[in-house]
Amino acid sequence: MPRHARTHSRQNRAGRANHPANSGAPNHAGIHLLRDPSVSARMVSSSGAGPGDLVIELGAGLGALTAPLAATGARVIAVERDPRFVAKLRRRFAGDDGVRVVEADARTVMLPHRPYRVVANIPYAISTALLRRLLDPETTSVAGADLLVEWGFAKRMTDTHPRDLEVAWWQARFELGIAGRVRPGSFRPAPSVDSAHLVVRRRADVSRAQARLARRLLQDAYRQPRRPARDVLGAHVPKKRAHRLLTSTGIDPPAAASSVPVTTWLALAGELTAT
Numbered sequence: 001m002p003r004h005a006r007t008h009s010r011q012n013r014a015g016r017a018n019h020p021a022n023s024g025a026p027n028h029a030g031i032h033l034l035r036d037p038s039v040s041a042r043m044v045s046s047s048g049a050g051p052g053d054l055v056i057e058l059g060a061g062l063g064a065l066t067a068p069l070a071a072t073g074a075r076v077i078a079v080e081r082d083p084r085f086v087a088k089l090r091r092r093f094a095g096d097d098g099v100r101v102v103e104a105d106a107r108t109v110m111l112p113h114r115p116y117r118v119v120a121n122i123p124y125a126i127s128t129a130l131l132r133r134l135l136d137p138e139t140t141s142v143a144g145a146d147l148l149v150e151w152g153f154a155k156r157m158t159d160t161h162p163r164d165l166e167v168a169w170w171q172a173r174f175e176l177g178i179a180g181r182v183r184p185g186s187f188r189p190a191p192s193v194d195s196a197h198l199v200v201r202r203r204a205d206v207s208r209a210q211a212r213l214a215r216r217l218l219q220d221a222y223r224q225p226r227r228p229a230r231d232v233l234g235a236h237v238p239k240k241r242a243h244r245l246l247t248s249t250g251i252d253p254p255a256a257a258s259s260v261p262v263t264t265w266l267a268l269a270g271e272l273t274a275t
């Protein structure tokens, strides 16, 4: 056998042996399989999935979340990119009409047009890309998501004064909260940091007009964070009304725009667009 071919086949054998689909051995691809059934149970219960619901699971692995999701009676589409996991998932759920296993990349897979929920233990490296996809109100019908993400990432997503306008905008359209902290020992192999159960729910009561105005207010506030809040709001309503509205929400009108929480901008947009 040529030298390069021998090396290659040794690498392939090693790759197969190390793959968590086969051995559960440590890996460096962000594949931390859930081993604590109480975490899966909490996520599934929090999602509210039940008969008649459509649930998309992203990065299904060996099915630690797929199985309890299917047990709720919901229709589950389990998306998994790795063909070795896909083969195992297809064998495991062969007799279950409620589960469809799709081999695809979660970042590009077609998402349904009708309302659906997402439940996922996703690789940390693609958390932002997935949220960007799921929470873009123009392209998604997602009703809510229960995600396991890195603890620090969850803190940034739920900060009342997020650093990025994009996160502020997500918060205006969706409620984002942390349901619990998940220790490394709940996964195999254990990651080096804590994780969080991030809960995302669409704000059903936000009208299009309110969302549009909230977006403009947030854009202005993030572009000019030191500008007085009364001036940011005053660009849309007479100054006196801006002053009154801010005072009624507990904001000192000359305060910097950056000191106003996202939910207050949203409420102000609601006041101004209410019919």
Ligand SMILES: C[S@@+](CC[C@H](N)C(=O)[O-])C[C@H]1O[C@@H](n2cnc3c(N)ncnc32)[C@H](O)[C@@H]1O
Pocket: 030, 031, 032, 033, 034, 035, 058, 059, 060, 061, 062, 063, 064, 065, 079, 080, 081, 082, 085, 104, 105, 106, 107, 120, 121, 122, 123, 126
């Ligand atoms: C953290 S593991 C979780 C597996 C399983 N959900 C669990 O909780 O045990 C992440 C899974 O996502 C898969 N994955 C990684 N990147 C992906 C992508 N871009 N699209 C779909 N699946 C992906 C990995 O192969 C792996 O199975």
